[in-house]
Amino acid sequence: QVRLVESGGGLVQAGGSVRLSCAASGYTFSRYGMGWFRQAPGKEREFVAAISSGGSTVYADSVKGRFTISRTNVKNTVYLQMNSLKPEDTAVYYCARDTSPYARSRRDNYDYWGQGTQVTVSS
Secondary structure, eight states, rough: OOEEEEEEEEETTTTTTTTEEEEEEOOGGGGGGGEEEEEESSSOOOEEEOOOOSSSEETTTTTTEEEEEEEETTTTTTEEOSSOOOGGGGGEEEEESSSSSSOOOOOGGEEEEEOEEEEEOOO
């Protein structure tokens, strides 16, 4: 049974940093790409970042240069390091498993999702 569990969210001031973690279980983690998405109140869920099974990454333009996605296959965990946070980064952040080994940005490329973790950036 595939399971994804996010952690690390919270309240942070603008300009601060937060690191999110997503622990995966129930499948061979190293074979799949992983992604982070976010959803702000009243908005669609949007792509943030993705990492392939081999470590290649892709980012949304809105977070490029501020966020870093990484993974450790030994711990079956994917991370999202978020720096220089802005109030517009406030959202529930979700990790998801790609159906392939690649790093992709479309929601329909992903088949399993975590429950989400709230990140709130105060101005």
